Amino acid sequence: MNLTDNQVAALKDLLYKMADDQLILGHRNSEWTGLGPILEEDIAFSSMAQDKIGQAYQLYSILNELGESEPDTIAFTRNANQFHCCDYVCHPIGQYDFSLVRHFFFDNAELIKFNTLASSAFDPLAMLARKFKGEIKYHTMHANTWIKQLAQGNEESKTRIQNSINEGFNLALGIFEQGTFEKELVDSKFYIGEEAVMNEWYATVKEIIESVGLTIPALDLSNAVNGGRKGQHSSHLQPMLTEMTEVYAIDPSADW
Secondary structure: OOOOHHHHHHHHHHHHHHHHHHHHHHHHHHOOOOOOOOHHHHHHHHHHHHHHHHHHHHHHHHHHHOOOOOHHHHHHOOOHHHOOOOHHHHOOOOOHHHHHHHHHHHHHHHHHHHHHHOOOOOHHHHHHHHHHHHHHHHHHHHHHHHHHHHHOOOHHHHHHHHHHHHHHHHHHHHHHOOOOOHHHHHHOOOOOOHHHHHHHHHHHHHHHHHHOOOOOOOOOHHHOOOOHHHOOOOOOHHHHHHHHOHHHHHOOOOOO
16 A cells, blocks of 8 residues: 555554553553452453553554564653653552553543454554454453442442542543544544544443443543643653663563
8 A cells, every 4th residue: 555644644643642552551550460459350450461562562563664663662762752642541550440440441442443443444554453353352341340340339349430430531531632643544544533433432431331320421522631642741651661661771682
């Protein structure tokens, strides 16, 4: 497929956002290893973290094919202001309710995104989306099940999940922050666009949340925590990157 310069720039913008989200959230989720509230959750979060980091690697590999640096260089040599992840994924894991709700919001968005990308006009991304849909479907099943179980548990578990929904919702809206090349992506049929994904996501998570007696804030983009797609991050990201890249800084030849 012959791509124009604008199409290449649009694809790079989309791929960086997706890959950076997966890498940073994968690292955050890995921090539950050995700390999960029960053994099964320790294993589950560790497994999903591994999936996300693997997905990030494959997305970085497509970027490499489009002329960017090799995956290790992209992942481990940039500063915080060079990352295009949403701010939500940068936050520390907190208590289990915060990480679970973030997992619920983020992975439901990712499943919708990858389902649509499976028919992208950019074949390398479409093939990758089809490959990863099964993994992400499992992630959403895990998140949805635990949201329902804890919402229907005791008063404390229900209250904590509701509080984390309230706390995380505006952060979650930052997942759908539009980039400079949104129109190019849609017109080229590479991606249906953030607004379309967001609307489907909101309908999906709203139905799940309300089905178990919880409430979700109204969809108001004026409250969205944006800026991450432009490299404007909270103070949480740079310390995490310093920790994440420690091994690479010591031995750049180390493999993923």
